[in-house]
Amino acid sequence: MDMSQRTLALLKPDAVQRGLVGEILARYEAKGLAIVAMELRTIDAAQADAHYHEHVERDFYPPLRDFVTSGPLVSLVLEGDQAIEVVRGINGATDGRKAAPGTIRGDLSLSNRENLVHGSDSAESAEREIALWFPHL
Ligand code: IDP
Numbered sequence: 001m002d003m004s005q006r007t008l009a010l011l012k013p014d015a016v017q018r019g020l021v022g023e024i025l026a027r028y029e030a031k032g033l034a035i036v037a038m039e040l041r042t043i044d045a046a047q048a049d050a051h052y053h054e055h056v057e058r059d060f061y062p063p064l065r066d067f068v069t070s071g072p073l074v075s076l077v078l079e080g081d082q083a084i085e086v087v088r089g090i091n092g093a094t095d096g097r098k099a100a101p102g103t104i105r106g107d108l109s110l111s112n113r114e115n116l117v118h119g120s121d122s123a124e125s126a127e128r129e130i131a132l133w134f135p136h137l
């Protein structure tokens with residue numbers, strides 16, 4: 001059985017603005033994940049709403065939308081054995097203040113919102129998000 005899996009990752013606008021794109025990509029690459037697609041773009045509110053459709057009614061969503069549309073971000077598809085869970089592990093817990101040292105958020109973020117990265121949380125999310133961000137794949 002082929003265990004290779006694809007997941008959608010975002011290096012959010014704080015990662016680009018802080019100059020951490022290389023540092024973060026290096027961690028994914030060093031782990032052995034392959035970059036299948038990658039793009040730098042500034043998204044509009046409609047793309048933010050589509051990506052975060054499960055969160056659009058939450059109290060934290062309006063400032064999250066402002067943040068993710070505030071400047072360029074990097075979207076990418078990563079591939080490897082159990083890539084969905086592996087990327088979530090490398091990213092760390094949502095709140096950068098509580099994320100474990102050794103993770104991207106634990107080492108580099110002090111914020112619950114500006115936490116540098118996104119990773120799909122399930123096979124269903126990965127399929128939906130890859131189709132949303134990279135419809136040609
Ligand atoms: P995840 O990115 O670890 O999967 P989610 O719960 O799916 O976390 O939330 C999506 C994004 O919304 C987070 O990465 C973070 O940027 C933001 N967020 C989540 N919870 C809060 C909060 O309580 N306050 C502010 N922003 C939040």
Ligand code: MG
Pocket residue numbers: 121
């Ligand atoms: Mg999530």
